[in-house]
Amino acid sequence: MKLLDIALKDLSRISRSPFGVGMALVVPLLITGLIYFAFGGISSGSGSLAPARVVVADLDQPPADALFAAGPLLEQVLTGTQMASLMQVTPLPSEGTARLAVENKQADMAVIIPTNFTQVALNGSNKASLLVYFDPVLQVQPKILEAILRDTLDGFSGTGIAIATLLEGWKQLGLPDGESQIPDVQRQYVEWIRRAQAPEGSAVSSAFVLQKPAAAQTSDSNPLLAQTMAGMMIFFVFYSGAVVAMNILQEDEQGTLARLFSTPTAKGQILLGKLVSVLLVMVIQTILLLLLSSLLFGIHWGSPLSLVLADLGMIAIAGGLGLFLMSLIRSSRQSGPILGGVLTLTAMLGGLFTASIPSLPPAFDVANLFTPQGWALQAWKLSLSGAGPLDLLVPFAVMLILGLILFAVGLFRFKRRYA
Amino acid sequence: MEETQSIILDVQDLSKQYDPPKGILAVDGISFQIHHGEIFSLLGPNGAGKTTTISILCGLLQPTKGDAWIFGHSVRREPLLAKEQVGVVPQDIALYPDLSARENLSFWGKMYGMRGPLLKQRVDEVLQIVGLAQREKGRVGKYSGGMKRRLNIGVALLHKPRLIIMDEPTAGIDPQSRRHILDSVKELNREGSSVLYTTHYMEEAQELSHRIAIMDHGTIVALGSHQELVKIIGELDRVELTVSQSSQSLWEAWRACEGVANVVAEGTLATLLVEDSNRVLPRLFEAAAATGIRITSVQIQEPNLESVFLHLTGRGLRD
Numbered sequence: 001m002k003l004l005d006i007a008l009k010d011l012s013r014i015s016r017s018p019f020g021v022g023m024a025l026v027v028p029l030l031i032t033g034l035i036y037f038a039f040g041g042i043s044s045g046s047g048s049l050a051p052a053r054v055v056v057a058d059l060d061q062p063p064a065d066a067l068f069a070a071g072p073l074l075e076q077v078l079t080g081t082q083m084a085s086l087m088q089v090t091p092l093p094s095e096g097t098a099r100l101a102v103e104n105k106q107a108d109m110a111v112i113i114p115t116n117f118t119q120v121a122l123n124g125s126n127k128a129s130l131l132v133y134f135d136p137v138l139q140v141q142p143k144i145l146e147a148i149l150r151d152t153l154d155g156f157s158g159t160g161i162a163i164a165t166l167l168e169g170w171k172q173l174g175l176p177d178g179e180s181q182i183p184d185v186q187r188q189y190v191e192w193i194r195r196a197q198a199p200e201g202s203a204v205s206s207a208f209v210l211q212k213p214a215a216a217q218t219s220d221s222n223p224l225l226a227q228t229m230a231g232m233m234i235f236f237v238f239y240s241g242a243v244v245a246m247n248i249l250q251e252d253e254q255g256t257l258a259r260l261f262s263t264p265t266a267k268g269q270i271l272l273g274k275l276v277s278v279l280l281v282m283v284i285q286t287i288l289l290l291l292l293s294s295l296l297f298g299i300h301w302g303s304p305l306s307l308v309l310a311d312l313g314m315i316a317i318a319g320g321l322g323l324f325l326m327s328l329i330r331s332s333r334q335s336g337p338i339l340g341g342v343l344t345l346t347a348m349l350g351g352l353f354t355a356s357i358p359s360l361p362p363a364f365d366v367a368n369l370f371t372p373q374g375w376a377l378q379a380w381k382l383s384l385s386g387a388g389p390l391d392l393l394v395p396f397a398v399m400l401i402l403g404l405i406l407f408a409v410g411l412f413r414f415k416r417r418y419a
Numbered sequence: 420m421e422e423t424q425s426i427i428l429d430v431q432d433l434s435k436q437y438d439p440p441k442g443i444l445a446v447d448g449i450s451f452q453i454h455h456g457e458i459f460s461l462l463g464p465n466g467a468g469k470t471t472t473i474s475i476l477c478g479l480l481q482p483t484k485g486d487a488w489i490f491g492h493s494v495r496r497e498p499l500l501a502k503e504q505v506g507v508v509p510q511d512i513a514l515y516p517d518l519s520a521r522e523n524l525s526f527w528g529k530m531y532g533m534r535g536p537l538l539k540q541r542v543d544e545v546l547q548i549v550g551l552a553q554r555e556k557g558r559v560g561k562y563s564g565g566m567k568r569r570l571n572i573g574v575a576l577l578h579k580p581r582l583i584i585m586d587e588p589t590a591g592i593d594p595q596s597r598r599h600i601l602d603s604v605k606e607l608n609r610e611g612s613s614v615l616y617t618t619h620y621m622e623e624a625q626e627l628s629h630r631i632a633i634m635d636h637g638t639i640v641a642l643g644s645h646q647e648l649v650k651i652i653g654e655l656d657r658v659e660l661t662v663s664q665s666s667q668s669l670w671e672a673w674r675a676c677e678g679v680a681n682v683v684a685e686g687t688l689a690t691l692l693v694e695d696s697n698r699v700l701p702r703l704f705e706a707a708a709a710t711g712i713r714i715t716s717v718q719i720q721e722p723n724l725e726s727v728f729l730h731l732t733g734r735g736l737r738d
Binding site for chain 1: 477478479499500502503505507509511512513514515516517518522526527529530531532574
């Protein structure tokens with residue numbers, strides 16, 4: 001009973017500390033919120049970026065006998081319904097006005113189609129430089145636009161290759177007047193491009209379909225945001241574990257720990273009561289963070305049982321590490337290097353700050369597992385990906401055992417100090 | 420037999436050495452008893468071993484040798500039972516600054532096993548006793564130093580302990596709060612509590628205590644009532660002399676004078692124990708004149724605990 005009284009007293013004190021509440025709840029939500037706003041609704045249901053503002057200056061001057069104009073065709077590709085979620089395209093009459101629009105921040109990117117664009121597209125004899133002029137602040141959208149343009153230009157190149165192959169084959173078969181077929185090939189190719197820009201359900205459709213894992217389909221959130229939030233949560237839960245364990249040192253310095261020891265309460269009970277407060281703080285913190293991040297960012301953290309395993313494992317190892325680290329120092333004034341240094345370093349090595357970077361070397365994932373935070377991150381990644389409780393058993397067991405070992409060592413050291 | 424029954428604290432051959440075998444011997448084989456209804460003071464300068472003794476009695480330190488029994492419970496073998504009988508007022512304020520006075524008292528009451536209506540009743544009573552009933556909801560961190568001191572004492576009274584241990588409760592506080600605390604101790608004693616009080620203020624020990632143990636370097640150098648202790652120095656007078664300049668040769672000259680028992684000098688102030696001040700003072704003036712130093716003031720005092728300490732240790736209480 002006294003054990004709970006001590007734990008509840010500590011909880012009451014922590015809840016009144018602006019620093020404690022700030023670090024436990026406000027800061028992790030704030031950081032994730034900043035990421036959320038920085039990426040302009042990255043977690044919305046479609047998973048799309050905000051449409052970029054694109055201006056197009058089509059300077060293309062097709063030859064008089066050309067069957068089609070490549071410039072307008074490219075413009076048509078960019079303004080197609082499939083591109084509407086990616087960009088809003090506005091035509092402008094000249095290169096100068098297009099560049100000015102970007103410089104004045106009225107547009108994010110400008111596409112300048114050169115005068116010889118159709119001519120090059122038709123015979124491939126020269127080079128045409130398609131110029132994309134963009135705001136250097138942008139990182140993602142220019143790459144998307146470049147990919148679309150490259151794709152389309154590849155199509156035009158494909159026409160040239162098709163024609164060359166046709167002429168070659170014609171010649172080998174000994175058929176006369178192969179060049180008379182070129183306009184027909186060009187016409188068919190233009191028709192194909194036009195149909196490709198048609199809405200879904202037309203004759204032309206994608207040859208592949210993007211699909212999320214079944215479990216992840218229930219989530220409305222962007223996985224990158226979810227993993228960022230997981231990284232933030234783990235970092236601050238470990239931080240909270242250490243800060244709350246530091247409470248033992250602060251009570252020692254305030255004289256209240258000695259006073260507690262002078263009451264008819266066993267020392268073990270007093271220390272355990274304080275440890276229970278550490279665990280309760282982390283349980284409350286994670287429940288609130290999970291709920292709030294679900295509500296604010298639409299993150300689906302996984303099945304309830306997987307979530308419980310990931311959470312309990314993380315709390316066990318964070319509490320154990322916090323207590324162990326605090327048992328190594330003599331006063332709360334020495335806690336700065338522990339909180340700022342050791343926890344931050346292990347968080348970095350554990351991959352908490354790079355959780356949302358998709359293409360890190362595999363060795364990095366292995367290196368993560370040399371830190372407690374890395375195991376916690378792995379558990380949460382599994383839960384977020386829709387893995388079942390069985391898949392989480394290994395990281396859970398590792399975290400629990402490691403947490404209990406650190407817990408026991410920390411408790412032993414504290415008990416010996418106050419013996 | 421009657422005396423044995425009235426003993427509530429029995430300390431026998433208690434010693435504490437930090438980091439044995441080479442560490443400091445803070446308490447060196449002390450023995451004393453406190454009887455029911457008694458205010459017993461441990462008087463001595465800083466470092467005399469008072470707080471170490473108190474820490475052993477409160478269960479914060481394990482003695483290296485000896486034992487103490489509180490209401491018959493050994494602090495070594497039955498520490499929890501011993502602690503149940505004691506209310507401790509630590510030297511420094513040991514309260515939670517971010518909790519209110521009522522929350523602090525409720526929490527500490529629970530640590531003494533109190534619950535429910537009894538706890539609430541005692542918290543109400545203690546708030547009245549320490550005069551904080553009107554400010555019970557304010558956070559302790561916002562209280563004045565005197566209010567904190569009162570609450571610090573209040574915590575020790577919650578479970579109506581039969582023995583209250585106070586470790587220098589007036590250290591570093593203003594005279595008004597000090598007066599309040601001394602009056603509280605007397606009031607608690609009138610209500611039946613026994614008190615173990617440590618201090619390095621001779622006046623406090625003299626005013627409060629039924630018996631006083633004078634400690635120095637971890638040992639008890641004298642023990643008894645104020646009157647008994649003063650008798651140790653017999654008919655010696657305590658003379659304080661202020662001189663125009665500090666001089667080692669003058670102190671030596673005075674020590675050599677007939678009738679001078681002890682000389683302790685600090686700066687230009689010298690405290691002497693002399694057999695008959697009327698007879699000795701002219702010799703002191705002569706010795707001063709011989710060294711060319713002027714005596715600027717003379718005070719002759721009745722023998723007190725300071726004189727006793729000076730007599731027994733050759734040092735002042737504040738050395």
